[in-house]
Amino acid sequence: MNQILVIDIGNTNVVVGVMADGQVLHATRIATALGEGKFETIASVKTELRELRKEHPEFRGGILSSVVPELTQAVCEVVFQVTGVEMMVMGDNRLKLGMEICVEHSEQVGHDRIADAIGAMSQFSCPLIIVDMGTATTVNVVDREGRFVGGMIIPGVRTSLDALSSRASQLREVPLKLPEHLIGRNTTECMQSGVFYGAASMIDGLIDRIRAQQGSDTTVVMTGGHARLVYPLCRHKVEYDEYLLFRGLYCIYINSMQS
Numbered sequence: 001m002n003q004i005l006v007i008d009i010g011n012t013n014v015v016v017g018v019m020a021d022g023q024v025l026h027a028t029r030i031a032t033a034l035g036e037g038k039f040e041t042i043a044s045v046k047t048e049l050r051e052l053r054k055e056h057p058e059f060r061g062g063i064l065s066s067v068v069p070e071l072t073q074a075v076c077e078v079v080f081q082v083t084g085v086e087m088m089v090m091g092d093n094r095l096k097l098g099m100e101i102c103v104e105h106s107e108q109v110g111h112d113r114i115a116d117a118i119g120a121m122s123q124f125s126c127p128l129i130i131v132d133m134g135t136a137t138t139v140n141v142v143d144r145e146g147r148f149v150g151g152m153i154i155p156g157v158r159t160s161l162d163a164l165s166s167r168a169s170q171l172r173e174v175p176l177k178l179p180e181h182l183i184g185r186n187t188t189e190c191m192q193s194g195v196f197y198g199a200a201s202m203i204d205g206l207i208d209r210i211r212a213q214q215g216s217d218t219t220v221v222m223t224g225g226h227a228r229l230v231y232p233l234c235r236h237k238v239e240y241d242e243y244l245l246f247r248g249l250y251c252i253y254i255n256s257m258q259s
């Protein structure tokens, strides 16, 4: 069994997991904090790694994707301290992605977007639309030839609700859950409906527009914490995979080790 450590450093959560034979054996989420909070994040990662090491003594390798450069090095260091594993890091040009990145500045594309696309391509046929709903909602397109060709970056569900309640005097923070009614009957429901049905409709609309360019057979795959609530509201048929990014990291790891 080829066990590996997989880590996804996002702007809201750091997800630490273990995979073997393409399956996710374990995943823990730790809140991402910066500034003074950075040390607490690193300390929580360290605690988690100690626990993981007890349950999974086998892994000798690992791979990490980060969209928070301030944390990347520190996380790699604690991984090495606790487990002795030297992480492969997305962005290292020795890695074999197995996917061409056809955009203006390929080095500027978020590593989560690339890992997601590779995870999708390992399971579905091209062309593909990959939607990752986290701090941002990203829409990523892989064309018929299997090339990453770009996409969209949109404020995430939580991010846009937070912006709204902080900017509008009469609006407060509301729980991030689906409202009972499409047509909201109170302020809270109106905000919840707006953000969730709005996100689903936006995604449906973007799918139509992208399919008009890439072909009507383009498969849609959704991932990210908020997708769990949004994908059932979409009118188009969409696939949902909670661990798409981890699957992409696993493919990159295996691909890079083989060559």
Ligand SMILES: Nc1ncnc2c1ncn2[C@@H]1O[C@H](COP(=O)(O)OP(=O)(O)OP(=O)(O)O)[C@@H](O)[C@H]1O
Pocket (backbone or CB within 6 Å): 009, 010, 011, 012, 013, 014, 032, 133, 134, 135, 136, 223, 224, 225, 226
């Ligand atoms: N397995 C889960 N069960 C319940 N809620 C979840 C689960 N995974 C994620 N969530 C919820 O969805 C939110 C968004 O999750 P996700 O990790 O995809 O994005 P994020 O961490 O906000 O973004 P980023 O990837 O940019 O850090 C989480 O903060 C959490 O509230």
Ligand SMILES: CC(C)(CO)[C@@H](O)C(=O)NCCC(=O)O
Pocket (backbone or CB within 6 Å): 010, 011, 067, 108, 109, 110, 111, 112, 113, 134, 135, 136, 138, 153
């Ligand atoms: C868009 C986010 C924040 C989503 O996590 C991340 O992928 C990122 O910081 N990207 C860098 C810019 C880009 O992808 O073009």
Ligand SMILES: [K+]
Pocket (backbone or CB within 6 Å): none
């Ligand atoms: K920033």
